[in-house]
Amino acid sequence: MTTTLVALAVVMAVVIGWLLRQTLGTRPWADPRTMAAGDPSVAGLPMPSIKIGLAVFMTVATSLFALSISAYLMRREGADWRPVAQPLVLWFNTAMLGLGSVCFEWANRSARAGRAGGVTRGLLAGGACTLLFLAGQYGAWRSLEAAGYYVTSNPAASFFYFLTALHALHLLGGLWVWGTTLVRVRRGAAVRDIRLSVELCTAYWHFLLVVWLVLFGLLLFT
């Protein structure tokens, strides 16, 4: 559970830090006029709600993955734990997901600069890389199976399937938003109108890349 606690501590540090900034400066009873100028909680909220929504969702996902990792580390203490040889294809997959993130970043920058072509190409390439990643993950499952590691053979294998599936499901959710964005692009939506969606996808992809790197590291080194 230490892993989870560390992750949660970080989350809480951010929340508390933010709240302190919001609240410590304000003293509701002292001088009323201090509220007027420069109060961060009143002054403009240019941030679209959906962005905050995504940030909150990613925090929930962080908690979910941190807990799964905690479970992994605790279960690993068991006497029956036999590490699984990681399929080589995982390296290729990791590269694909990294590339996907780069492509989304490219789409995002193009969107900010108003370059429609870059957006479309970035989105298409990013989605393609992600699909390759997922296909590769499936390949990893097949090769584990071929090597005789079924879901039930051994706890390490069970966790391998569990963690990769959990991660893949999150990516599929992202791909759904990616798909709707792409459809809008195809239907000729202006860059201005899809900028936000592209930005959200990009943030989410970076997040899932980081999650994957952590999971991959965990699978490799334990």
Next chain:
Amino acid sequence: MTYVPVGHDATDYAPPAETQEPELYHPKTFIGKYIWSQDAKVIAIQYSITAIGIGVVALVLSWLMRLQLGFPNTFSFIDPSAYLQMVSMHGMIMVIYLLTALFLGGFGNYLIPLMVGARDMVFPYVNMLSYWIYLFAVLLLLASFFVPGGPTGAGWTLYPPQAILTGTPGAGWGIILMLVSLAFFIVGFTMGGLNYVVTVLQARTRGMTLLRLPLTIWGIFVATILALLAFPALFVSAIMMTLDLTLGTSFFMPGIISQGKQLDYGGGSPVLFQHLFWFFGHPEVYIVALPAFGIVSDLISVNARKNIFGYRMMVWAILAIGGLSFIVWAHHMYVSGMNPYFGFFFATTTLIIAIPTALKVYNWVLTLWRGNIRLNVPMLFAIGFIFTFIHGGLTGIFLGNVAVDLALSDTMFVVAHFHMVMAIAPVLVVMGAIYHWYPKMTGRMLDDTLGKIHFWITFLGSYAIYLPMHYLGFLGVPRRYYAMGDTYFVPESAQSLNAAITIAALVVGVAQIIFFYNLVRSYFKGEPSGGNPWEATTLEWQTPETPPTHGNFGKDLPVVYRWAYDYSVPGAEKDFIPQNEPPSPGAGGAAGSHA
């Protein structure tokens, strides 16, 4: 002692509008308005009715359990398996499907937009989905009563290995439906939770700073954050247990011989499940408690006609409790054979969490002190809550100490503890809150006399049920036992006590009919309430229409000039000043009175 007029933060400044008002979704049909509704108020009522409906099922289960305990060998339809199934379903329904859903889905949806001055939740569509997924989870759970083998009998804690072993009631269909239903509940809740958090952060009206939020909103807000972070633990354990059950993995299942047969499991860790479960389970108790804390603070302040004592301290106490509640979980596992140093650590953190909790209690009492108290029904329930909560909190401190807990764990004392603190206390708040906000929801008052009868029976009756239960615990009467058998250390007389408890439980149960009758009758015949019957300051009482219509605030959103607790401000005309009333020059206590 000289009185310094209570300063308050009225300012004549309101920040300019930053963003345009959001487009509201306007449904045209009846179905769009009341069934597939995206209006948080309708969703709130859908959530509340569903939660209370399933809660009544759990209540009936508890009567059946009590009948068995009070009068063993009398009711042939309650066999040991059925008893265990009732215990399990009762606990899970009450904690998750009733209280969590009602406080966050019900009160959260109704009160957040109205109290922060928003037209609706920020993601209404997701909000609607949240309710339908919740309903689906409830239906799955109900379905488990009708599948072969019946619902699970593993206890609400669902500990493996026994939860999924044949021999435990409902080990096939029942437990699967339970786990899947929980997973859906969590998905649905997450959708709602995103809404509650983001709405509080983003949709507050002009002038509604964080430190002007009513404590109700603070309680719901922080509870939602806890839930968003803690429910994943239940989610992970539910999925892993499902895999153990269906695919035969060994996440939690150790090598085990069941009914003479060696099973295929091996090496799994039941204690891992306990860690995950309680990592969710302890925050869960505060997910229920924090909204109750918030609502009680507001009920007390309104009806004592005084500002809440130590508002900022109350906010920080809520946050501190929220944070600390993540590092006390293993106090539920003292008897799991863990390292004694862990026990020491968790006992310490458990006792620390009592500090901010006690602080809140002091502040409620100090708010009452010398208040101009209106002892109406919501106030009675709020004060009743203080009693039962203190009571349960104190027994919690007993249980938090390893040495004491080893003896008391798994006895009726634990049952008494958590019912005082997590069943009676929050339920009193729920009822107080319904008496308080019903006029806003319907435009009519609930009947006062019926309310008072309802309160006294419920309050005194609860004590009649749970006080003796502490004593049974001391005697060593175990929890979750169908019958006592010949236990040499439990005296005969324990049985008469059990019978008395059962009678009290039935009386309290029947008394709830008064409440439901009142709810229905007042809807048609209640005295019209007007917009602000309690003379309260918060925004939901200042809406142009009662009940508030789609969009909540008519043409213009309110602008907030002050905190939520301007009651009995010296020199002010009335004894309350609504949050959206601009300070008039020279009015009492206003801007800069003691700068």
